[in-house]
Amino acid sequence: MSRLYAHHNSSSLSEQAESKVLILYTGGTIGMKKTERGYEPYPNYLANSLKSLPMLHDPNYDQELFSPPDNLESLIFSIYGCRVIYCVMEYEPLMDSSDMSMDVWAKIAMDIRKYYEIFDGFVILHGTDTMAYTSSALSFMLEDLGKSIILTGAQVPIYEQRSDGRENLLGALIIAGHYVIPEVTLYFDHKLYRGNRVIKDNNREFNAFQSPNFAPLANVGIDIEVQWSSIFRSGKLQKFHIYTSMSSNVGILRLFPGITAETIRTFLLPPMEGVILLSYGSGNAPSRFPNIINEFRKACDRGVLILNISQCCRGFVDDSYMVGKILTNVGIIPGADMTPEAALTKMSYLLGRDDLDLATKRRMLKENLRGELTVRLSWKESEFINSVAQALKATSIKEIDTIQSMLFPVLLCSAAAVGNVSSLKTLTEQGANVNSCDYDGRTPLHLASYEGHVEAVRFLLEKGASVFSRDRLHRTPYIDALLNSQAEVVKILKISGAHLHIGGEEITFYLNNLIEENNVKSLKLWEEAGVDLNLKGSDFRTPLHTVCHFLD
Numbered sequence: 001m002s003r004l005y006a007h008h009n010s011s012s013l014s015e016q017a018e019s020k021v022l023i024l025y026t027g028g029t030i031g032m033k034k035t036e037r038g039y040e041p042y043p044n045y046l047a048n049s050l051k052s053l054p055m056l057h058d059p060n061y062d063q064e065l066f067s068p069p070d071n072l073e074s075l076i077f078s079i080y081g082c083r084v085i086y087c088v089m090e091y092e093p094l095m096d097s098s099d100m101s102m103d104v105w106a107k108i109a110m111d112i113r114k115y116y117e118i119f120d121g122f123v124i125l126h127g128t129d130t131m132a133y134t135s136s137a138l139s140f141m142l143e144d145l146g147k148s149i150i151l152t153g154a155q156v157p158i159y160e161q162r163s164d165g166r167e168n169l170l171g172a173l174i175i176a177g178h179y180v181i182p183e184v185t186l187y188f189d190h191k192l193y194r195g196n197r198v199i200k201d202n203n204r205e206f207n208a209f210q211s212p213n214f215a216p217l218a219n220v221g222i223d224i225e226v227q228w229s230s231i232f233r234s235g236k237l238q239k240f241h242i243y244t245s246m247s248s249n250v251g252i253l254r255l256f257p258g259i260t261a262e263t264i265r266t267f268l269l270p271p272m273e274g275v276i277l278l279s280y281g282s283g284n285a286p287s288r289f290p291n292i293i294n295e296f297r298k299a300c301d302r303g304v305l306i307l308n309i310s311q312c313c314r315g316f317v318d319d320s321y322m323v324g325k326i327l328t329n330v331g332i333i334p335g336a337d338m339t340p341e342a343a344l345t346k347m348s349y350l351l352g353r354d355d356l357d358l359a360t361k362r363r364m365l366k367e368n369l370r371g372e373l374t375v376r377l378s379w380k381e382s383e384f385i386n387s388v389a390q391a392l393k394a395t396s397i398k399e400i401d402t403i404q405s406m407l408f409p410v411l412l413c414s415a416a417a418v419g420n421v422s423s424l425k426t427l428t429e430q431g432a433n434v435n436s437c438d439y440d441g442r443t444p445l446h447l448a449s450y451e452g453h454v455e456a457v458r459f460l461l462e463k464g465a466s467v468f469s470r471d472r473l474h475r476t477p478y479i480d481a482l483l484n485s486q487a488e489v490v491k492i493l494k495i496s497g498a499h500l501h502i503g504g505e506e507i508t509f510y511l512n513n514l515i516e517e518n519n520v521k522s523l524k525l526w527e528e529a530g531v532d533l534n535l536k537g538s539d540f541r542t543p544l545h546t547v548c549h550f551l552d
């Protein structure tokens with residue numbers, strides 16, 4: 001767990017840290033207006049109104065530092081030592097989320113890919129009714145994410161005197177602007193949830209969502225407390241990419257006492273390809289009606305994928321009961337503790353993947369792809385931490401947790417700085433979080449990248465280290481590797497999705513330093529990373545001017 005670290009403010013380059021966030025505004029109550037037909041989304045209404053809300057826009061800030069793409073207008077506010085510059089991209093038509101379709105999920109995914117390298121984080125404004133479906137679907141469609149994607153909305157429109165929309169939007173923007181939480185999440189009523197773990201369970205209160213089987217990733221109270229050890233990391237040396245083809249031949253079948261074999265047979269007929277079975281209790285179905293079980297068997301034999309999750313929103317499916325085992329025996333796949341929204345969109349995503357065969361899809365339905373289900377592991381004790389705890393006579397779990405959270409970051413950073421992969425391995429096996437940082441905000445990946453420890457870099461990336469973490473001086477591991485001419489590390493980080501996130505002013509600052517050091521090797525690497533060596537600083541001087549200056 002960590003608190004908002006944004007109090008580390010100034011750097012030698014700019015007085016304040018700065019983040020750019022893109023809002024994709026799809027509709028929902030947050031931007032609706034009351035008309036004679038009822039609440040309706042209104043084009044061009046939300047973005048204009050945001051400008052008049054001082055908590056969400058301060059016109060006195062200089063916005064010249066960022067020129068938004070595609071003529072988008074930028075708004076800006078500053079909080080916790082960080083300027084959050086954001087743009088609103090409004091969808092056409094704006095919709096109540098009950099009208100949401102899989103095509104819109106694909107559009108959102110494509111827009112995130114289009115603007116991925118321009119913005120540091122993304123907020124999706126969405127109606128609450130189907131928000132849990134969209135957040136679940138996007139969690140599968142967006143793979144190897146390195147940036148924060150946050151859905152939010154409101155129960156009451158943002159312009160009404162009492163509205164949860166202002167707080168929800170502000171909270172989502174602060175989190176997207178300050179943290180790298182590389183997941184699709186949903187922010188509502190002061191809590192940040194994993195997007196594929198939520199259900200909408202309340203349509204009258206501000207706490208509209210619940211995450212029944214997985215604790216929130218962050219709680220926003222007086223402090224913002226992020227549970228860093230719970231954040232899902234892809235752990236693959238791959239750049240962010242998207243899948244947009246989703247199968248709509250999917251459905252949800254809820255068992256009820258008295259359901260007939262005929263109903264089940266009709267439901268499972270072609271073109272149905274994948275079904276989420278909402279069974280009883282811990283995954284049980286009627287066992288004394290062979291006709292019913294027979295319909296399931298016939299469908300499984302035809303290649304229909306059937307995933308078993310429980311009607312109980314808490315708990316998980318296992319086959320401890322005879323009546324549950326029957327389903328597994330006919331070929332139905334146990335779905336652990338997935339929500340119906342996650343199970344349905346996972347099914348739709350896997351069926352849409354033409355590159356996978358049926359056996360792989362079956363296997364992947366059971367696996368944890370994006371943190372959507374709980375894998376039950378045996379708990380491994382940390383011997384080192386236990387010995388320290390014993391020496392300090394600490395015995396309670398709380399005390400041991402505290403010792404652990406104090407020691408792991410230091411040990412990891414020391415191991416990374418000298419490229420000691422076996423220590424990194426031991427520490428991560430004992431539960432150390434690869435994204436924890438030292439007092440300068442430097443993560444193990446910063447240290448290993450700067451020092452050029454290629455194997456350590458690879459190991460950390462495979463364990464889910466973020467290429468976008470920034471240290472106290474706002475430097476990422478990529479900048480560290482570039483500055484210290486670590487060509488091999490630059491290559492690996494690039495494959496993993498790293499890119500330059502800084503503006504021309506900062507780039508010229510670094511280039512001038514490299515020229516002063518006569519560091520041609522590093523200058524070449526910067527050029528390979530896509531930096532224009534004719535770039536002009538705010539004084540209109542190019543790097544060549546600086547070279548000439550040093551020749552004088």
Ligand SMILES: NC(=O)C[C@H](N)C(=O)O
Binds near residue numbers: 030096128154156
């Ligand atoms: N609170 C809301 O946003 C509900 C609205 N009907 C929607 O889902 O778009």
